[in-house]
Amino acid sequence: MNKSTTSAVADTPLPASASSTCSVGRTIGFATMIAICIGVVVVQGSMVSALQGIGFGGAGFLAAAAVAFLLAQCNALTFAELSLMFPRAGGTLSSYTEAALGPFPAIVAVYAGYVVVAMFGLSAELLLVDAVIGQLFPGLVPEMVVPLGILGVLAVLNILGTDVFARLQNLFTFAMVSALLLVGLSAVTGSVNPPPAELAGAIEWNWDGVLDGSFLGLVALAMWLLVGVEFVCPLIQEVRNPERNVPRAMMLSLCLIFAIFFLFCLGASLYLPLDTLTTSPLPYLDYVEAVFGKAGLIVATVMAITATCSTVNTVLAAVPRMLHGMAVNGQSFPQLKRLHPRYNTPWVAILFMAGIIALPFLLLGIDSIITLLIAASTSWLLAYMIAHLDVIVLRRRQPGLARPFRTPFYPLPQLVGILGMGYVALNNSPSPEMTQTVYSLTGVVLLIVSVIAALWVKLVMKRGLFQAEMPKG
Incomplete structure (x- = not known):
């Protein structure tokens, strides 16, 4: 376990064409792959989603999580097949989609699945950090200073090619998972403090x-607990035995994450009242305090902030390189392919990502967290649906391509994924009012992305919107 997501991505050759000629050492083992998958998924936002979901729905949320788990496994099968088909294309959704559907869906898929998701999801993470700091040090630290400081410092460190979290990310992931298990087990068993008797029956378990x-209506919220394991796919050239380990790592990680959050939620239902679960901006801090008292609060806070730093750092390392590769291939603005003359990092793309992450954080408040997470999840669903369609189209158009991994029971997982996530996207929140807000927020951003993408393909790339082209190399 000697290499994390961020260090591996940072070491990946930047030019898309270079990936076909450079020999990259296969240094990432199976355990590290599990840490990468879990580390990207288990963040503050997923903890908030889990606890608010159990408050909103009780047993219904557990059923929603089971549906989300099934859909996430379908996603893992699809990304395993695609990434192993095009191991030299960087393992990115734009490469798969351009080969299957053409440049317009490829551009929209990457922006929907990574850029827009980072815009909404990481803004929610920064809002949570701001709330944590405000709770621990009320009135002592100005609002927004710490989250913007974290974002700014990590952006600069990524431009400099220095990743202070790279060597410790596996440790942070292990610590976070251990903490979640410790809290869940302590709550379920009542081994530290017995659950308050007056809370018995507070959660509707019918x-x-x-x-x-x-x-x-809760599946979109539950999806946020289980999306992101495909972040391991861009590292496919550095993975040992990728044909075996890439599918296994994603699928096993999802099983572990589901089990961890199931225990975490079950314990919370014994210690937190319904109004705390559904209205507290930081229910996981309330949870830890209820189980362990004040002593556990500081540790939980430090780990929560560390998880956010690690996730923001991972995104700033990975997504700008996706945008850089798209710019090199003519799929995006040429400014995004600029590399720092000294550090050879995509500094313009890094600053672009930092800017769009900061925008919702500056414009919205703490009460927008769940809306932001559902909006991010809804946008990610669109990208996953496109990936499933990629598999179906490529099976028909390119039946002779080598497929080291073939989806079992094809095309059932892809059809279940498309239909299931399409339905979830149309029923994506606990209330009609929130659904309307999510549609407005996500729809406007994706509409802008789609218009720009269509104009770019027609006027700059001078290609048909759906003119498929196999990746080179």
Whole structure:
């Protein structure tokens, strides 16, 4: 376990064409792959989503999480097949989609699945950091200073090619998972402090919401607990035995994450009242304090902030390189392919990502966190649906391509993924009012992206919107 997501991505050759000629050492083992998958997923936002979800839906949220788990496994199968088909194309969604559907869907898929998701999801993470600091040091630290400082410092460090979290990320992931398990087990067993008797029955554990189908409105929120394991795919040239380890790592990671959050939520239902679960901006801090007292609060806070730093750092290391590769291939603005003359890092793309992450954080407040997470999840669903379609189209158009991994029971996982996530996207929140807000927020951003992408393909790339082209190399 000697190499993390960020260090591996940072070491990956930047030019898309170079990936076909450079020999990259296969240094990432199976355990590190598990740490990468879990480390990207288990963040503050997922903890908030899990606890608010159990408050909103009780048993219905557990059913929603089970549906989200099934859809996430379908996603893992699809990305395993695609990434192993094009191992020299950088393992990016733009490469798969351009080969299957053409440049317009490729551009939209990357922006929907990574740029827009980072814009909404990491803004929520920064809002959570701001709330944590405000709770620990009320009135002592000005609002927004610490989150913007974290974002700025990590952006500069990535431009300089210095990643202070790279060697410690596996340790942070292990510590975060251990903490979640410790809290969940301590809560379920009551080994530290017994659960308050007055909270017995506070959570609705009846199955009415499952039987009438209303739990499906919580699936988008539950998806946030299980999206992102495909971040391991761009590292495919550095993975040992990728044909075996890439699918196994993603699928096993999802099983571990589901089990961890199931235990975490079950314990929370014993210690937190319903109004705390559904309205507190930091329910996981309330949870830890209820189980361990004040002593556990500082540790939980430090780990929560560390998780956010690690996730922001991972995104600033990975997504700008995706944008750089797209710019090199003519799929995006040429400014994004600029490299720092000394450090050879995509500094313009890094600053671009830092700017769009900061924008919602500056414009929205702490009460927008769940809306931001559902908006990010909804946008990610669109990207996953496109990936499933890629597999189906390439099976028909390119049946002779080598496929080291073939999706079992094809095309059932892809059809389940497309139909299931399409339905979830149309029923993406616990209330009609929130659904309307999510559609407005996500729709406007994706509409702008789609218009720019269409104009770019027609006027700059001078290609058909759906003119498929196999990646070179």
